Amino acid sequence: MNELGIVWVKRALLGGALVLGLSGAGIACNAQKASEASAPPEASPASMPLGNAAEAKRETLAEAAEPLKAARELAAPTRDMAGGKGRAGAGGLLAPAPAATAAPGEGAARAAAPEAAGLDPNGRFATTYRPGGGHLAAFESAVARGIVPPDGRELVSDVGARYAPSIDVPKGSALALRTDLERTRVPPGGGPVHVRVALRSTAQAPAARPHLSVHLVLDVSGSMQGEPMARARDAARALVDRLDANDDFSLVTFSSGADVRIDDGPVGPRRAAIKATIDGIREGGGTNIGQGLALGYAQAARPGIPEGAVKVVLLLSDGRANAGITSSERLSRLALDAFQGGVQTSTFGLGADYDGALMSAIASDGAGGYYYLRDPDQIAPALATELDRRLDPVATAVELRVRLKPDVKLLQVYGSRRLNDVEAARVRTIEVAADAQSAKRDGIERDRQDDAEGGMRFFIPAFSRDDSHAMLFKLGLPAGADARAIAAIELKYKDRVAKKNVVDEAPLRVAYATGDADSAASVDPSVARTIQGFAAGETLAEAARQIALGDRARAAALLSEREGILHAAAEALGEPLFLKDAARLARLRGHAGAAGGLGDPLVLAMLLETASRTHLH
Template sequence: MKINTLLDVDLVAHEAEDEVALLLELQAPSAPIDATRPRASLEVVLDRSGSMAGGPLEGAKKALVALVRRLEPTDNFGLVAFDDHAQVVVPAGPLTDKDAVIARIQSVLPGGMTDLSAGYLRGLRELRRVAGAGGTVLVVSDGHVNSGVKDPDEFATITARAYADGLVTSTLGYGEGYDETLLSTIARAGSGNHVFAADPDGAGAAIAGEVDGLLDKVVQAVSLTVHMGPSVELVRLYNDLPAELLAPGVLTIELGDLYADEARKVLFKLMVPARTALGLAQVATLEVAYVEVARLVEHVHTIPITVNVVPGDEAAGRVASPTVTSEVLFQEAQDAKKQASEAFERGDVVAGTRLLGETKSRLAEALEVAPQDAVPDIRAQLEEVDQMETYTQIHGASYVSKMSRDSFHRSNRKRGRGTPL
């Protein structure tokens, strides 16, 4: 694992309280050459409620058939379909008879109401039976939950518990009728991905992307623990990631699994208390822990974070890092984007449009100070927000709410990664 840290400023004034932004950059190793890929375990929880009838369900089934054909016979695969109750369509296990599995997938028919928790809990039980730890649950749904567990926080508790056991949960919101807050919250707590697919083609691409990530996984259960120095305080964690204060001054952040060569960024701000002594001062220690998938070996890297305490006149002339400064502005733009998504979800087009404007303003500021290698990403973001503004007029608030939530997930929770999902 390649690990790099960068402060926006590494000089702080003598006897003056200050704030520093800290950027952690990770890059997963490449897949081992000529190594046998570890067995993958995937459980799909598929919504078959009445709203999925026709194109949506047929498109999902087509994508699942393609998925099965890509997996190895030794990989574990299972399918639970749900409406107002859960049905085990394909018992989780090795794909020794793909034709039989495909026939079972194609036999799924639309049903009644939407009890996502029934399907999810049954899917978890199936996955635990064959995988133990290291598996993925992919939830595919097009509707609002109207039975079973409905509260996002209550559902998040369930998915967080599954992740603690090594099981990742990803969600695919299909069409314009699903509850983006619920599905996004489930994926966040489960350290997985949340994706919006507007149509069957989009759903197929999203499912294929999830499989790409699963098959290319090289490290899992990546966590970052921040040990803050005496009187140092966390001002803000910019990435919307599962985090827990283990003890005063000790924060653990869950990053989930990484595929081969995947890059990730985590950004936070620390308050540094006034220092009476000049010279180097350690303000925090970062501890990055993960499990190498190929050998099931745990690694822990420890990185000290220091600042240089200098006289006030010397600190006054410091120049902030363009890389970190632009990343702060980039993440402030993501915060505005999430607020825009929430406004559109409420049907408040005026507020949503205004917040998209704020998103663009922050991105424009980031573009002005960004180093050259960060410019293409910021410009792509600006183009994406322009598209959201256009789609507000064409497709309406519900569509843009889902589009912007998907974008927020990629640009904030999974910041730095490329494709696959």
């Protein structure tokens, strides 16, 4: 490939063209023929959207057979911790929500209008962070049950870290902040440029384990009969065994009504009696989630619980609210009110028929985790994981703020959106509550009473130990010649290890190249990998949607397009790992044309969805 061709493909890859042309070499990649000769398109490649898939939210998957429950719930719009729309799934992971991918050539035209004006760069935006992993839980369960052949594992192996930046957390810090531009020198004419902002938390745990106040709210409706109820009892007993003698525990069960089976109090000498009560639980009746939550929150508010205790309500249900309060808004408001009083709420949806949007909303407003449990045998590990996560956040009340210079446009925030006034107010309520709880629990001075305006703001109630998160922005820069600042980035959080407030500031500066070739030569391979990782993940998710809708040809075309782009990226950016991902897409594309085995539509959709999550994580 000649120098002009390399320059063009680097701009195309980083600018986000879905249909990729290589000038000089005369190569184009599209859905019909990845190696078919073609000239570069007339439009400037640097102005094209990345993968076409991030311009709107995905549509909800069609109502397919039960094994596609995970994919349907992942595609359904649900609120994340900041109240925004995202994708909720196993283990509480919330990843960017891909949109329906346009046909080849449509994306650039569709995205041109909003990019010309830019987005409002001020206000609160939805965050996509959810702690830890867990995104392979439903898939592994399907393998264990024989729904997915074991050799499908290599097609969904966890490759997300391949696209993530390497960050060292300075000694004595709970979080590290890193910002990277896709290239160190932008074209003299300006134009679109991607910016990655990444966070990494320390592996060091807070010195003292806090007192736990755990309140299990358990669905015992008729649908829990049999194996689900047996596994729920096992999980509840295991949960009690994980608690220290001084920790508090209560148990509320609900069906058509709700009952307090075990009053709040230290586990201590009650451990055997608690487990005996759990063994006696029987199922039957409707699903009154509201009354169950109300009793659980009342137990968490009882006197005698030590100051500074970590209070958490764990809600497990396999159904939909059909008795008492059934409004999602009112039920999630209960969780928000409880969080203002110092109680977090985590939710666990079991099986194929639970209300995923409701469970996610309750967890979002309750500042807890949300888990999809495909099988009853996943209940105990999920409860244990969530209990550990309530213990180990190293930073709370985390706010990332990005202030752009007036002549810099915001073109896209991948996987996020600007929150409306109501949603922003809810986030502000959670922030104030987290500030107060930190002062009470960790002795860290309050510093969030005043709500400073300006810039894009992303709020994370708690950041787990030894975890990471990255965000990707697309900005529009003006023409220039001299190095300059384009944004100021501020990270504020409560450091639970050092017990102090922290404010880190990082100016974001760019230098201008002497020409396009000079700019293309300054590409940062790490950011290029991140861009390709997001794009590949969105393509895989959209292919899963097409399989669920019965359009195998469209799914294969999407995978072929992305496969070709990854091949070109491997050559242009010198990244051989792209070839491995391209080979994976080629194998998945081959299964799309098969009738059985991994080509079964139910199996294939799960494979594609899980592979998508490994990229977007």
